[in-house]
Amino acid sequence: MSKTESFLLSSLTDENKFNTTQELIEWVESRNREISVKLEKIAFNKMSGWYFDNKTGNLKHKSGQFFSIEGIRVNTNWGETNTWSQPIINQPEIGFLGFITKEFNGILYFLIQAKIEPGNVNNVQLSPTLQATKSNYTQVHKGKKPAYLEYFQDRINNEVLLDQLQSEQGARFLKKRNRNIIIKVNSDLPVYEDFKWVTLKQIKDLIGMDNKVNMDTRTVISGIPFGNYKSEIINFYKTIEGDLHKNNVSSKMLASELDNETSLNSIDDIISWFTELKTRFELNIESIPLNSVDNWIKTDYDIRHEEGKFFKVIGVNVSISNREVVNWHQPLIEPAQKGLCAFIVKEIKGVYHFLVQAKLECGNFDTLEMAPTVQCLTGNYLNEGSLSNLPFLNYVLSSTKHQIIFDTLQSEEGGRFYREQNRNLIILAQDDFDQNVPDNYIWMTLNQIKSFIKFNNYLNIQARSLIAAISFK
Amino acid sequence: MSKTESFLLSSLTDENKFNTTQELIEWVESRNREISVKLEKIAFNKMSGWYFDNKTGNLKHKSGQFFSIEGIRVNTNWGETNTWSQPIINQPEIGFLGFITKEFNGILYFLIQAKIEPGNVNNVQLSPTLQATKSNYTQVHKGKKPAYLEYFQDRINNEVLLDQLQSEQGARFLKKRNRNIIIKVNSDLPVYEDFKWVTLKQIKDLIGMDNKVNMDTRTVISGIPFGNYKSEIINFYKTIEGDLHKNNVSSKMLASELDNETSLNSIDDIISWFTELKTRFELNIESIPLNSVDNWIKTDYDIRHEEGKFFKVIGVNVSISNREVVNWHQPLIEPAQKGLCAFIVKEIKGVYHFLVQAKLECGNFDTLEMAPTVQCLTGNYLNEGSLSNLPFLNYVLSSTKHQIIFDTLQSEEGGRFYREQNRNLIILAQDDFDQNVPDNYIWMTLNQIKSFIKFNNYLNIQARSLIAAISFK
Numbered sequence: 051m052s053k054t055e056s057f058l059l060s061s062l063t064d065e066n067k068f069n070t071t072q073e074l075i076e077w078v079e080s081r082n083r084e085i086s087v088k089l090e091k092i093a094f095n096k097m098s099g100w101y102f103d104n105k106t107g108n109l110k111h112k113s114g115q116f117f118s119i120e121g122i123r124v125n126t127n128w129g130e131t132n133t134w135s136q137p138i139i140n141q142p143e144i145g146f147l148g149f150i151t152k153e154f155n156g157i158l159y160f161l162i163q164a165k166i167e168p169g170n171v172n173n174v175q176l177s178p179t180l181q182a183t184k185s186n187y188t189q190v191h192k193g194k195k196p197a198y199l200e201y202f203q204d205r206i207n208n209e210v211l212l213d214q215l216q217s218e219q220g221a222r223f224l225k226k227r228n229r230n231i232i233i234k235v236n237s238d239l240p241v242y243e244d245f246k247w248v249t250l251k252q253i254k255d256l257i258g259m260d261n262k263v264n265m266d267t268r269t270v271i272s273g274i275p276f277g278n279y280k281s282e283i284i285n286f287y288k289t290i291e292g293d294l295h296k297n298n299v300s301s302k303m304l305a306s307e308l309d310n311e312t313s314l315n316s317i318d319d320i321i322s323w324f325t326e327l328k329t330r331f332e333l334n335i336e337s338i339p340l341n342s343v344d345n346w347i348k349t350d351y352d353i354r355h356e357e358g359k360f361f362k363v364i365g366v367n368v369s370i371s372n373r374e375v376v377n378w379h380q381p382l383i384e385p386a387q388k389g390l391c392a393f394i395v396k397e398i399k400g401v402y403h404f405l406v407q408a409k410l411e412c413g414n415f416d417t418l419e420m421a422p423t424v425q426c427l428t429g430n431y432l433n434e435g436s437l438s439n440l441p442f443l444n445y446v447l448s449s450t451k452h453q454i455i456f457d458t459l460q461s462e463e464g465g466r467f468y469r470e471q472n473r474n475l476i477i478l479a480q481d482d483f484d485q486n487v488p489d490n491y492i493w494m495t496l497n498q499i500k501s502f503i504k505f506n507n508y509l510n511i512q513a514r515s516l517i518a519a520i521s522f523k
Numbered sequence: 524m525s526k527t528e529s530f531l532l533s534s535l536t537d538e539n540k541f542n543t544t545q546e547l548i549e550w551v552e553s554r555n556r557e558i559s560v561k562l563e564k565i566a567f568n569k570m571s572g573w574y575f576d577n578k579t580g581n582l583k584h585k586s587g588q589f590f591s592i593e594g595i596r597v598n599t600n601w602g603e604t605n606t607w608s609q610p611i612i613n614q615p616e617i618g619f620l621g622f623i624t625k626e627f628n629g630i631l632y633f634l635i636q637a638k639i640e641p642g643n644v645n646n647v648q649l650s651p652t653l654q655a656t657k658s659n660y661t662q663v664h665k666g667k668k669p670a671y672l673e674y675f676q677d678r679i680n681n682e683v684l685l686d687q688l689q690s691e692q693g694a695r696f697l698k699k700r701n702r703n704i705i706i707k708v709n710s711d712l713p714v715y716e717d718f719k720w721v722t723l724k725q726i727k728d729l730i731g732m733d734n735k736v737n738m739d740t741r742t743v744i745s746g747i748p749f750g751n752y753k754s755e756i757i758n759f760y761k762t763i764e765g766d767l768h769k770n771n772v773s774s775k776m777l778a779s780e781l782d783n784e785t786s787l788n789s790i791d792d793i794i795s796w797f798t799e800l801k802t803r804f805e806l807n808i809e810s811i812p813l814n815s816v817d818n819w820i821k822t823d824y825d826i827r828h829e830e831g832k833f834f835k836v837i838g839v840n841v842s843i844s845n846r847e848v849v850n851w852h853q854p855l856i857e858p859a860q861k862g863l864c865a866f867i868v869k870e871i872k873g874v875y876h877f878l879v880q881a882k883l884e885c886g887n888f889d890t891l892e893m894a895p896t897v898q899c900l901t902g903n904y905l906n907e908g909s910l911s912n913l914p915f916l917n918y919v920l921s922s923t924k925h926q927i928i929f930d931t932l933q934s935e936e937g938g939r940f941y942r943e944q945n946r947n948l949i950i951l952a953q954d955d956f957d958q959n960v961p962d963n964y965i966w967m968t969l970n971q972i973k974s975f976i977k978f979n980n981y982l983n984i985q986a987r988s989l990i991a992a993i994s995f996k
Contacts, residue, residue, distance in 0.1 A: 054789075184802075213794065213795030215798050229802045316525060317977075318525070321686065321687060321978070322683045322685075325686045325687055325688050326702075329657075332616075415889070416979075505794070505978040506889075
């Protein structure tokens with residue numbers, strides 16, 4: 051284990067010199083009480099700053115900043131629907147999702163932010179120290195400088211502990227990626243209002259509850275490696291009626307990432323499996339004007355699929371009152387149904403293996419990413435009580451209480467998505483669960499997953515979000 | 524070291540039960556004598572099967588197969604020229620570059636092919652067992668089935684030793700990738716005319732000579748890992764007036780890939796360096812009609828840059844006579860100048876470190892790839908004896924005989940490029956060579972390079988070609 055890994059893992063401790071987890075929960079709740087967020091759906095032509103381009107019908111901001119809603123035409127030999135067109139969010143610049151950490155008494159603490167995002171179901175969630183677009187952090191437009199930005203720019207005095215490019219939702223974003231970064235600051239630094247020092251352990255405890263930790267936090271911490279441990283106990287956090295229960299999944303091993311003896315497939319086997327699928331499946335994307343997208347209807351208030359599937363593009367008027375009132379308009383994406391993301395985990399050769407799916411989504415940077423065993427909009431698959439054809443969905447939904455080792459609602463990014471929450475599940479497979487799986491699925495150990503996360507565009511955001519929940523002792 | 528690695532490395536031996544290296548050289552020479560290749564530059568309108576699309580001016584084949592020459596417009600904040608347009612080869616399907624290997628008396632042998640490619644300076648070079656486009660290997664058009672294809676399709680009886688997606692020239696191809704694969708066949712199999720069993724050692728010896736081993740062979744073998752060795756001797760092969768000399772670079776170590784003690788930068792440091800550069804530099808590519816490309820001139824016989832720079836697109840009439848005559852027409856790319864690819868290597872902390880450059884090329888799949896220390900068309904940089912501004916080029920060109928540990932001419936792919944050969948150099952830095960380098964350069968150990976090769980689109984083809992030359996004892 052490297053020095054960097056040791057630093058990061060020092061934070062998986064029950065010790066704490068700042069706030070208890072209960073105090074953190076109360077802090078978020080009190081921030082929620084102090085702040086009033088009004089969100090009103092408005093007609094597109096009432097949105098100030100945003101307009102539909104005359105020629106293409108693309109929805110854009112007048113400054114050319116932020117993001118735009120455009121059209122794409124998709125051709126693929128994956129799945130049953132091989133060609134379609136759809137609206138998609140285009141935000142080509144790489145943003146920053148960054149944590150500042152600092153060592154106090156040998157333990158690393160993360161500087162977390164209680165942040166309002168307009169689309170959040172509960173307004174305030176816990177976010178990384180810095181969430182900044184490239185325009186923010188390069189300060190090209192001289193806007194308000196994001197808090198703590200200067201620490202991320204000062205590479206002389208601060209140490210980089212993690213620094214990866216990671217993808218976002220491939221069904222919604224066109225090849226979007228963010229820089230996920232954790233730095234360690236050695237000097238003293240101010241703790242502004244809305245920021246607190248927390249341990250990694252506390253972040254993971256809070257991920258065990260519904261909608262407390264935002265997507266950006268989850269993706270950054272999902273990249274923290276566990277090192278080459280053996281015989282470690284994996285902890286999951288299970289929410290039952292709002293209480294946090296640690297579900298200690300006996301003493302199963304966290305296999306060494308390079309130890310082919312304890313994993314069903316080697317890293318090279320997994321690379322070969324993925325290479326074969328990337329060779330077999332093609333994804334061709336063509337940018338088209340938003341007003342040329344087929345089967346989608348534009349009304350005064352939304353752009354939606356004619357069958358009400360997938361999602362709607364809406365316009366909102368946001369008002370946030372704290373001491374002062376801030377007001378703006380922006381488009382948001384409203385999901386048509388609830389979603390479900392689930393990993394099935396099975397003990398193989400004495401080690402937990404995760405059933406990973408290779409999944410093609412139209413906005414993927416490189417055709418396929420590794421996804422949870424099940425990732426779907428449940429409404430699309432569960433029609434009137436009939437069994438689904440989607441592999442493993444029925445198994446997940448019919449699993450017993452004892453098999454469920456993680457079950458929470460987690461929010462997608464509230465800056466782009468309107469009250470979107472997905473059920474996140476980790477299910478322990480019964481002994482008779484078939485080890486042979488369809489050819490776009492493969493069994494991977496947790497440390498193998500962590501190895502692939504290091505290199506960009508392997509694990510998708512839904513998979514990383516689930517992996518972020520896992521702790522060990 | 525894994526079992527797979529052991530298999531592959533068993534082939535780095537001086538033993539041989541089939542042919543001596545001298546016999547292999549004579550075999551290629553005799554194939555060259557037996558075969559007559561006529562290559563005639565012809566006017567585009569004389570090319571049968573190929574046409575310029577009326578609307579776009581793109582150069583395409585009537586079948587829709589093979590490849591096309593299209594236009595792209597490039598916008599980037601990299602380098603001094605930030606916007607340009609150019610012709611580019613579009614060949615979106617992923618092809619197969621595959622070696623069959625087989626064990627005889629505990630040593631793994633590679634089934635190599637003496638293959639004619641029309642653009643080769645010397646017609647026949649040594650190629651992988653299988654070079655096939657997706658149309659070839661999926662047999663959608665029922666053409667002649669490539670020899671040995673069935674072994675690559677039979678995953679039950681044959682073992683995969685290496686299976687990676689690797690990029691090709693980013694300045695010439697639009698996001699092209701091939702599947703680089705090595706399989707081990709356990710059954711008996713026929714050895715057809717034009718094929719022979721050779722050791723990995725022999726392939727590496729032959730890379731030490733000018734234009735013997737084709738680009739496709741070099742890329743496949745570059746992915747073979749050396750395992751986690753310490754204290755191994757690195758061998759380079761140096762050509763002086765046609766003779767092969769093994770240049771045993773004393774007993775420098777081949778550092779363990781995970782051993783941060785012996786490398787200047789950790790894998791995580793390198794990922795962070797690359798993440799920062801990918802965040803900072805942008806590459807936006809727009810497909811445009813070939814007839815809208817600025818500053819390029821189309822004549823009856825070629826499409827060329829108005830200043831004669833870069834390359835020309837030409838049409839050729841190919842006739843190959845062996846026992847029967849085969850004839851076809853196709854476009855080729857003719858380079859405007861000779862190229863140079865060089866790694867500078869320096870001993871740091873007792874281990875050889877390679878000076879790797881992050882380089883943006885317009886056809887790159889993901890903005891930047893890791894390139895040799897110097898990669899250039901020499902004519903563009905060396906004007907009338909003046910010193911070049913290109914980092915490290917002067918150092919490479921003025922290095923002494925004792926510093927040159929590898930110096931050969933290697934051909935680019937003869938199926939697309941017209942008599943293109945680049946000088947491949949590995950230079951040992953003097954002790955006073957500055958360890959501090961510009962920020963798009965980083966020092967990496969050989970095993971770190973091998974680790975990144977595993978994951979797609981890290982090392983570019985020029986870097987991999989040089990890495991393929993390195994052996995150890």
